[in-house]
Amino acid sequence: MTSYNIALNFEDGVTRFIQCKDGEKVLDAAFRSKINLPMDCSDGVCGTCKCRAESGSYELGDDYIDDALTSDEAESGLVLTCQMKPSSDCVIAVPTTSVACKTGQLKFAATVARVTSHNDAAIVLELEVDAEAPAFLPGQYANINVPGSGQHRSYSFSTAPGEQRISFLIKKIPGGVMSGWLERAEVDETLELTGPLGSFYLRDVNRPLLFLAGGTGLAPFLSMLEVLTRENSQQPVHLIYGVTRNLDLVLVDEIEAYTARLANFSYSTVVAEETSQHPRKGWVTQHMPAEALNGGDVDVYLCGPPPMVDAVRRYFDETGVKPNSFYYEKFTPNAVLEVAA
Incomplete structure (x- = not known):
């Protein structure tokens, strides 16, 4: 039977994936x-289950009333999960926390395969993930528990989902x-991770993309580029990779490889x-x-330290550049600080 992967993104940054059967409503899945x-009537009358479909194809039918979901709301991407029947993989933004929905973060184990210093x-x-490969959206991150420290650190996946x-x-x-532990980490040592997390991820690609990476903020873009390559995306993609010193330019060979693998990438x-x-x-x-910048008809994604994010935002304000969409994630070496669209 056909089924679809549905990513439920909660307000607290937690993402949970569910399988929705063909013809099944998201609420039931x-x-x-x-x-x-969230729900009350489950009949398309109250509007309590209203969420936003950020990507994917689906049907809503006509078994709901206008007071629950107006035609304008439906055209803008709002859905009633008690009526929504996906016909593809979808991403849905849920306007409440994962805790309120009686769910939470997923934990999984993995073992060290290689540590490479640049x-x-x-x-x-x-x-190497010990069990099923983790599902996530390209651009999201995981918390990694640092053995023996009682602490965790947040890092973006730099590989494509499903690996x-x-x-x-x-x-x-x-x-x-984390840096100290990595100096003595051994192959086959086990780590515990929590994720996926974060609302910084690649949306549907309908126009040119501009990626702005600062330092190790390059990581989520490597995941996005791999997904775009596998999907054979034809939209222009330009990546600007900014660092402080020459020695900070890492994995440039991996970026260069996408110029041959991904159409219209520079x-x-x-x-x-x-x-x-x-x-x-x-x-x-x-x-x-x-x-x-394509005259503003561009989706901009930015991941870097706070000063870089603030500088780009000021640049857009001062120059009057208004991208169609602007998604950014600030980070410090120890934590993700802010995600915005």
């Missing part, structure tokens, strides 16, 4: 998975809890350090080509 989505800038941690081997790009922090690198001999120095806002 969620209950079958023991997730209590200068003094970053480490790539590759893990048994997952990887993370981790900034080296002198004296850092990228540039920018180094901020004044003494650098890099051909493009300064900030990403100084090397943002007009064609990549």
